[in-house]
Amino acid sequence: MNIDTISMRMLSNIGVGVALADPEDLKIRYRNPAFADWFGVEDNATLDDALENVTREELLERLQGREAVKLDVALKRRRRLLTIETVIRHAESDGRKILVVECQNISRLRETEAMIDSYARIAERKARELELEKNRVEKLLLNVMPRSVYEEYTAFGTVTPKLYEPVSVLMLDFVGFTQMAAAADPTVTVTELNDIFTAFDRIAEMHGCERIKTIGDAYLAVAGLPTPDPDHASAVAQCAFKMIRYLERRNQSHKHKWQARIGVASGSVVGSVVGVQKYVYDVFGPAVNLASRLQALSKPMEVTATAEFCADGPEGLVAADPRMVDIRGFGDTSVATLQPRGALTLAA
């Protein structure tokens, strides 16, 4: 079998449509079975007859001065619309000019492309939904723990308890909240409490304090955690006064008058995520207990601190009414009422 025979056999059996045509009159001189199957077998047919959706003039014009012309030919085959990618090239054989036409059925390729597009849209949509969900979860978790702790938690799935020293703790509690909740519509009371705590969060953030948690109507914030802050005492003191001032202003225009007691103390705390399923970030340590006891010693709208805290010199503040108090767990402790310099009294 010579090379020509092999070539002819191959041409007859491949799935690619091949034809040879005259560049002058576009008459088809040879067509292999695949081409004939797609575009017909009539004698003397021309390329523009066969390819249908292109005119003779158009085809001749496109072939002018170009090495090759590529067109997608749509072909109806039973119910299916096939896409036949057709390339027409100029060639020469024994000094005779000729057009070589090569056709491939790329319908399956197009279908696969369409399917991938479809799937890509599904996947992108899912990715967007997941991103939204992730943001929601992140927002929720950032409500219960500082960002740096959250980052440790997401990276390692756990948070190592950490000692923070020195920090200052602010503990705030409302006077007569229980009676208030009982007397008024409790949903209204809680809505108001939510508003106030939201305002407190903003104040705390402004002063570099971190709200750790609320326990009922009590509010616990810390300065110097998780990032150390040499001005932690000043930060919680300023924060405490801003909170009281906020309540004073709010009380002027609201029916319910909210009165808070605040205790502030410095010391060390351990911060950690507690719990496995229902985890919460919390702080423990003497500074927390002390702030809580000092809060109970305060008169409404007063801030009580230890003498030590006052000596730390929160800027613009003075210690008034210094006294010794026996505090449970701490023994005799020197405490004072913290007041802004120049203010006679803060109480409403």
Add this chain to the structure above:
Amino acid sequence: MTGNKQTLYEKYGGFPGVRQVVTEFYERALDNDVVGHFFEHVNMARLIDHQTKMIAGLLGGPVEISDARLAMAHAHLEVEHHHFDEIALILNETLTDAGFEKQDRVKAIAAVEARRSVIVRRSRAA
């Protein structure tokens, strides 16, 4: 033990698995004389998009097509019960040839059946 939560979509290889089923289903549906005419004049990309979503969705993949959207897409087609039966048959054959186990095919076909009343023409659906 494998988790019970694994969907058929995951079990049969996710999108690469579904791709094969969609291609095969598309071919068979078009060639079928009972239902082929429904697909004849539909834009190929749209049809493939619809079938990809439908098959991925049936197998518990990451797509959910609401009944309302399905009803809208089929409202003008006048699909009768015997058409719907034929589609279920084609899908069952396709899944069989793709190597789906019997109980998994039953599950997938049950998911198709659950949508029958949405797709088949209302007046004859009763």
